[in-house]
Amino acid sequence: MTSCSLSLSCSYDMVHYGHSNQLRQAKAMGDYLIVGVHTDGEISKHKGPPVFTQAERYKMVQAIKWVDEIVEGAPYVTTLDTLDKYNSDFCVHGDDITLTVDGKDTYAEVKREGRYRECRRTQGVSTTDLVGRMLLMTKTHHSNIDNSDYQQHTDNFGKVRGYDYNSVLSPQGPKGHSPWTGVSQFLQTSQKIIQFASGQEPQPGDTIIYVAGAFDLFHIGHVDFLETVYKQAERPYVIVGLHFDQEVNRYKGKNYPIMNIHERTLSVLACRYVSEVVIGAPYAVGKDLLDHFKVRHTHIHTYIHTYIHTYIHTYIHTYIQLKSEVYIRLGWSH
Numbered sequence: 001m002t003s004c005s006l007s008l009s010c011s012y013d014m015v016h017y018g019h020s021n022q023l024r025q026a027k028a029m030g031d032y033l034i035v036g037v038h039t040d041g042e043i044s045k046h047k048g049p050p051v052f053t054q055a056e057r058y059k060m061v062q063a064i065k066w067v068d069e070i071v072e073g074a075p076y077v078t079t080l081d082t083l084d085k086y087n088s089d090f091c092v093h094g095d096d097i098t099l100t101v102d103g104k105d106t107y108a109e110v111k112r113e114g115r116y117r118e119c120r121r122t123q124g125v126s127t128t129d130l131v132g133r134m135l136l137m138t139k140t141h142h143s144n145i146d147n148s149d150y151q152q153h154t155d156n157f158g159k160v161r162g163y164d165y166n167s168v169l170s171p172q173g174p175k176g177h178s179p180w181t182g183v184s185q186f187l188q189t190s191q192k193i194i195q196f197a198s199g200q201e202p203q204p205g206d207t208i209i210y211v212a213g214a215f216d217l218f219h220i221g222h223v224d225f226l227e228t229v230y231k232q233a234e235r236p237y238v239i240v241g242l243h244f245d246q247e248v249n250r251y252k253g254k255n256y257p258i259m260n261i262h263e264r265t266l267s268v269l270a271c272r273y274v275s276e277v278v279i280g281a282p283y284a285v286g287k288d289l290l291d292h293f294k295v296r297h298t299h300i301h302t303y304i305h306t307y308i309h310t311y312i313h314t315y316i317h318t319y320i321q322l323k324s325e326v327y328i329r330l331g332w333s334h
Contacts, residue, residue, distance in 0.1 A: 010036070010093070011043045013050040014130060015060045016218070017196075017263060018122035020270035024195060025119035026092040027066040034086050035067050036074025046076055046101045056220045063223045065198075065272035077106045083115055090115040124187065125263065130217065133258050188262035196269040198276070202294070207233030210295045212241030212281045214248040216257040218267035230273040239293055240268050241281025251283070 012019055012035075027033040037057050043050045050057070054072070062070050075082060077100060078091055091110055095118050098106045110116045202208055209229055215222055230236050242264055248257040257264065261279060268277050282289065289295075 010098075011038050011047065011050055012057050012061050013043065013052055014127045014217075014219075015057070015064075016125055016127065016130060016259075017266035017270060018125040019061075020064050020066075020196070020266065021122045022092075022094050022119055023061075023064055023066045024270075026117075027068075029092060029117055029119075030089065032068050033066060034069045034071060034088065035061050036071040036078075036082075037061050038076055039073045042073075042076045046099075052220065060220055060223060063227070063272055064270050066270075076100065077104075077109075079109050080113060080115065083110065090117050092117045092119055094119055094121045096121055130258065133255070136255070188265070192266065193269070196266050198269075198274075200275065202237040202275070203235075206235045206237040208237045208239065208293060208295050209233065210239045210241065210285070210290065210293060212243065212278075212283075212285060214243055214252065214257055215240065215264050215268050216248065216252075216259055218259075218264070218271070222268075223271065223273075226271055226273040236273075237275045238273055239276045239278060239295070240274050241278040241285075242268065243283060244280045247283055 010019075023033065023035065037054070040050055040054045052060070058070055058072050061067055071086065083089075083091060091107070093107060093116070100106055105111070107116055209232060211226075211229055226238065226240075230238055242261060245257055245261050259267065265277055265279055268274055278293075
């Protein structure tokens, strides 16, 4: 057998850099990484309806650079037969337990046989946290949690019809912070950037392509866009410029960006179509910037503008559906 990591029992819905870091750790444990992604039906049965379709989730996971192969429609419960079917020595999952709808450990069988490995969960991010940031609609995701404006919103959100969700959801008790209302607690380090970065310089014969934007809540629209950019050349070297949080908020307004600059950096670096990221790129793309990076592929910008706007509308529609779903579950009107 090839030493192969098989990461199963994961929905990969609203993929974020925490998922990418899990897959990076898994790849380091073996030679070939196969990732199983569940169907919409399986996720709905065990966890509730996903935000993104299975086709979108398949493509999102395939775009993460540490993934060698995906298994579409992977079973929710990982068995020895599943590992053997894909010629895998063992499977990998995060250190958070995954249960079926009837409360059984989905990895119980492979754990008993010693064919299970665990990787560390990325602190400071979760799908629940990201949903909370969207629903709160404040501008303080990256500020101190004691901010009075933020606290007012968390108090309102935490109590629905007299029921204190903060008290129930937080292991710290009534005065703890609900996971629904947490701000970004992610701390960036140079080591984390090194782990995600390709570390490769452009080589002679490479076509250097530069694109820039917010790339907030890295999603399927971003993946499709970057894949299209990547295919513009035979040997592409794609540099993505990321605007600082203040700049993104200036042109997008409201509570954007949902993810801070450090989080967005890792999200983009994890994409297989990206070679380098410029952190805090200028909003205006001028000749000096293009000359600095030796960019020669510039005629793509008009196409990019049209392509991005198509996906902005798609993503906003998904976001509104998500917001409505959570309101309905909590008994809110809107």
